[in-house]
Amino acid sequence: MTLFLQFFLTGIVTGSFLILATIGFSFTRRVEGFLNIAHAELLGVSAFTVWGLNNLLGWHIVPAAVVGIVFTALVGLAIGRIVYDPIRKLGPSVLLITSVGVAYAIGGTVDALVGTGIRTLDIPLATSYRFWGLRITDYQMLVVAFAAVATGSLALFLNKTSMGLAIRAISANPELAASRGIDVKSTSRITWMISSGLAGLSGTMLAIVATLSTDIAFHQILQILAVAILAGLGSLYAVIAAGLIVGVAMDLSVFWIPAGYRPLIAFAVVILVLLFRPEGLAGKKSR
Amino acid sequence: MTLYSLILTTLTFGAMFSVLTLSLNLQYARGGMINFGTVAYFAAGAYAYAIFTQEPPSGLDQYAFGFGLPWYLGFLAAGVASLLFALVTGWPTLRLRGEYLALTTFAFAEVLHSFLLNERRIGNGSVGLSNVERPDPTLIGLNDMLTYAMAAVALMLVTAFFFHRLLKSPFGRTVDAIHDDEIAAQAIGKDGARIRLQVFVISAIPIGFAGALYAMTTTLVSPALFTAEITFFVWIALALGGEKTILGAILGTLALVFFQEAVGSIPFESVRAAQIAASVEEVVTGILFIIVLRWQPWEKLSRRAKA
Numbered sequence: 001m002t003l004f005l006q007f008f009l010t011g012i013v014t015g016s017f018l019i020l021a022t023i024g025f026s027f028t029r030r031v032e033g034f035l036n037i038a039h040a041e042l043l044g045v046s047a048f049t050v051w052g053l054n055n056l057l058g059w060h061i062v063p064a065a066v067v068g069i070v071f072t073a074l075v076g077l078a079i080g081r082i083v084y085d086p087i088r089k090l091g092p093s094v095l096l097i098t099s100v101g102v103a104y105a106i107g108g109t110v111d112a113l114v115g116t117g118i119r120t121l122d123i124p125l126a127t128s129y130r131f132w133g134l135r136i137t138d139y140q141m142l143v144v145a146f147a148a149v150a151t152g153s154l155a156l157f158l159n160k161t162s163m164g165l166a167i168r169a170i171s172a173n174p175e176l177a178a179s180r181g182i183d184v185k186s187t188s189r190i191t192w193m194i195s196s197g198l199a200g201l202s203g204t205m206l207a208i209v210a211t212l213s214t215d216i217a218f219h220q221i222l223q224i225l226a227v228a229i230l231a232g233l234g235s236l237y238a239v240i241a242a243g244l245i246v247g248v249a250m251d252l253s254v255f256w257i258p259a260g261y262r263p264l265i266a267f268a269v270v271i272l273v274l275l276f277r278p279e280g281l282a283g284k285k286s287r
Numbered sequence: 288m289t290l291y292s293l294i295l296t297t298l299t300f301g302a303m304f305s306v307l308t309l310s311l312n313l314q315y316a317r318g319g320m321i322n323f324g325t326v327a328y329f330a331a332g333a334y335a336y337a338i339f340t341q342e343p344p345s346g347l348d349q350y351a352f353g354f355g356l357p358w359y360l361g362f363l364a365a366g367v368a369s370l371l372f373a374l375v376t377g378w379p380t381l382r383l384r385g386e387y388l389a390l391t392t393f394a395f396a397e398v399l400h401s402f403l404l405n406e407r408r409i410g411n412g413s414v415g416l417s418n419v420e421r422p423d424p425t426l427i428g429l430n431d432m433l434t435y436a437m438a439a440v441a442l443m444l445v446t447a448f449f450f451h452r453l454l455k456s457p458f459g460r461t462v463d464a465i466h467d468d469e470i471a472a473q474a475i476g477k478d479g480a481r482i483r484l485q486v487f488v489i490s491a492i493p494i495g496f497a498g499a500l501y502a503m504t505t506t507l508v509s510p511a512l513f514t515a516e517i518t519f520f521v522w523i524a525l526a527l528g529g530e531k532t533i534l535g536a537i538l539g540t541l542a543l544v545f546f547q548e549a550v551g552s553i554p555f556e557s558v559r560a561a562q563i564a565a566s567v568e569e570v571v572t573g574i575l576f577i578i579v580l581r582w583q584p585w586e587k588l589s590r591r592a593k594a
Contacts, residue, residue, distance in 0.1 A: 035386050087581050093321060094580055096386055097526065100519050101576030108569030115562055218515075222397060229390055260405040267401070270394040274387055275379050 002133045007251045013140045015247025016147035019240055020205060021220055022227040023151060024198035026239050029228065030171040031191040032084065034095035038102035040224055042196050044110050044217030046072035046203030051212060052114075054121050061123050061208075069200035076196020077189060079106075085188065103221075111214050119212040126209075139209050146205060147243075150198060155236055163190055219263070223250075226266035230273050245269075293545075293552055295436045299504060301544035302439035306446050306497040307521045308528070308536040310490035313450055315525070317459075318486040319466045321389040324376070324396030325521055328369045328491045330403065330513035332498025334410050335368030336361040337508045340420035349407035350416065358422045362499045369495025370488055372399075377487040382480055396515065404510040415509025419502045435504050442500060446493040447533050453489070462486055523576045529583075543572070 025039040050068035053059040059067075083102055087094060126137035158164040166187050169177040178184050206216065223246065231242035246266055253265045307325055314320045340361035341353035356364075380391045403410055410416050424434035453459055461482055464472045469479045502508050520543070528539020550568045555561040 035390075083577055083581075090580075093385055096321070096389060097522060098577055098580045100522060101526075101573045101580065104519070104523070104573030104576065105570050106573075108566045108571075108573060111569065112563050112566035115559065225390055225393070258405060261401060264398055264401040264405075267394040267397050271391060271398070274383060274391045274394075 011248030011251035015244035016144040019243035020202035024195035027195045034092040037099040040221035041106035042199035043203035046200035047207040072200030073197035077192045080192035297545040298436040301541040302443040305540040308540045312536040313490040323389040324392035326517040327396035328494040329498040331368045331372040332365035332495030333502040336365040336499035337416040339364040351408035365499035366495040373488045373491030421503040
C-alpha cells in the first residue's frame with residue numbers, strides 16, 4: 001500500500017512537471033491556433049542554456065535559471081515573429097507541419113553546440129524527506145510549487161489584466177477581436193513570450209530533476225501532446241487536470257505493467273480520448 | 288565513398304523513401320489527411336518481412352515466431368501487414384480531421400514503436416532481428432548494390448504509375464471532389480469517410496513493400512531504425528518537392544537523401560566534427576523546410592505553367 005501511495009505521489013510530481021511543460025503549448029494552441037511541435041525543443045534550449053551557464057561558466061543555479069528562462073522566451077518570440085507570423089494565413093495544418101521544420105532546426109542547433117552524452121547540473125544532491133513512509137525530495141517539491149505558481153499567475157493574468165482579456169478575446173474569435181480594435185500583433189508577441197518563457201521554466205525544472213541529453217526534448221513532446229489532447233487543447237484548468245491524470249496514470253502503471261511501457265500509457269490516453277471524445281476532456285463539440 | 292556508390296546509395300534509399308513520400312502525397316494533397324505515423328506502416332512491412340523469412344527462434348532468441356519462408360512470401364506479407372495496420376488504425380480515426388488525425392496517427396506509431404521495443408516476442412525487442420533473409424543477386428551474376436538500387440527504383444516507378452492511374456480514374460475524381468467540397472460530394476452519394484479510408488489503406492500497401500525492401504537492404508530490423516524521425520523526414524521531403532505532384536514528391540526525396548548521404552560521406556578528422564556536420568545538416572534541412580513552406584516556390588511555378 002505504501003508503495004502504491006509512493007507511485008501516486010511520484011505521479012503527482014510527474015503530473016506537475018507535465019502541467020508546466022504543457023501550459024505554454026496549450027496557450028499557443030489557443031491563441032495562435034496551431035500545434036507547435038517545436039515547443040518541446042524550447043525546453044531543451046532552456047535546459048542546455050542553464051547547463052552551459054552553470055557548468056561551463058560556473059554561475060550559481062539561480063541567475064543561470066533566470067537568464068535561461070529569459071533567453072528561451074526571447075528565442076520563442078523571435079521564432080514566432082520570423083517563422084510563424086508570415087505564414088499564419090496558410091492555416092493550422094501548414095503551421096503544424098512548419099513547426100516540425102522548426103523543431104529540426106532548433107534540435108540540430110542544440111546538438112551541434114552541446115554534442116552527445118549525459119549532462120548534469122552542478123547543484124547539491126536532492127535531499128529526501130519522509131512523510132508517513134513516503135519519500136519526496138526538495139527538488140520534486142520545487143517542481144510542484146512552480147507548477148502551482150505558474151498556473152496560478154497565468155490564470156490571474158488571463159482573468160484580471162486587460163492584456164489577458166485581449167488574449168482571451170483573440171482565442172475566442174480572432175476576427176471579431178481584431179475588428180474591435182485589439183492589437184493582434186502585440187498580443188501575439190506577448191503570447192510567444194509567455195508560452196516560451198513557460199517552456200523555459202519547465203526546461204530549467206527538467207535540468208534540475210533529471211539528467212540531460214540532447215534527445216530529451218523529443219521525448220517531452222510526446223507527453224506534452226498527450227496532456228494537451230486530454231485537456232481538449234484548450235482551458236488552463238483542463239490542462240491541470242489532464243497533467244495530473246497522465247502523470248499519475250504513467251507512474252501508477254508501473255505498479256501493474258513493466259516500466260518500459262510507461263511512455264505508452266500517455267499514448268493510450270491520447271488514442272482513447274480522441275476515439276471517444278474527439279474534442280478532449282473539457283472540449284465542446286464543434287462539429 | 289566514391290561518387291558511384293554515393294549515387295547508388297542515394298538511388299536505393301531515395302527511391303525507397305520516395306514510396307513513402309508518394310503515399311503521403313496521396314493521403315495529404317489528395318485526401319486531405321495529415322498522417323504523422325507513416326513510419327509505423329513502414330515498420331509493419333519491415334517486421335512482417337523479417338518475421339516471415341526468419342529462421343525459427345533457437346537458443347537465446349527471444350522472438351516467438353520465425354517462419355523461415357522464402358523472400359517473395361515475406362515481401363507479400365509486408366504489404367498485407369501494412370494494409371492491415373492501416374485498416375486497424377484508419378477505421379476508428381478517419382472521422383477525425385486535421386491536427387487531431389495527425390496526433391492519433393502519431394500516437395499509433397509511438398505505440399507500435401513501444402511494443403516493438405518492449406515486447407521481445409515480436410521481434411527480439413531492442414536487439415531486433417539481424418541477418419534478415421534476402422535474395423542474393425550475385426548467385427545469378429548480378430551486382431548486389433546495383434540490383435537493390437534497381438529494385439527500389441522499380442518499386443518507386445510502379446507505385447508512382449499506380450497512383451497516377453488511380454488519380455486519373457473515376458475514383459481519383461471522387462477523391463478530389465471530396466477534398467474540394469465534402470458536403471457537395473455527399474449530396475451526390477459519395478461517402479467521404481469511406482473513400483478516405485480507401486485512400487488511406489491503398490496508400491499504405493506500397494509503404495509496406497518499401498519496408499520489406501529496406502529490411503532486405505539493411506538486413507536488420509530493430510526499433511531504433513523506425514523512429515518518428517522517418518515520418519518527419521518524409522514530410523520534409525514532401526514539402527521540399529512540392530506537395531501536389533508525383534514527380535515533385537520523388538525529386539524532393541531524392542534531393543534530400545542525396546544531401547544527407549553527401550554530408551555523411553565527407554571524411555571527417557574527428558568524431559566531434561562528424562557529429563557537428565550531422566547536426567548542421569539537421570538545421571539546414573529544417574530551415575529549407577521552413578523556407579519552402581513559406582514561399583511555396585513550386586506552387587507558384589506550376590501556377591505560372593498553367594496560366
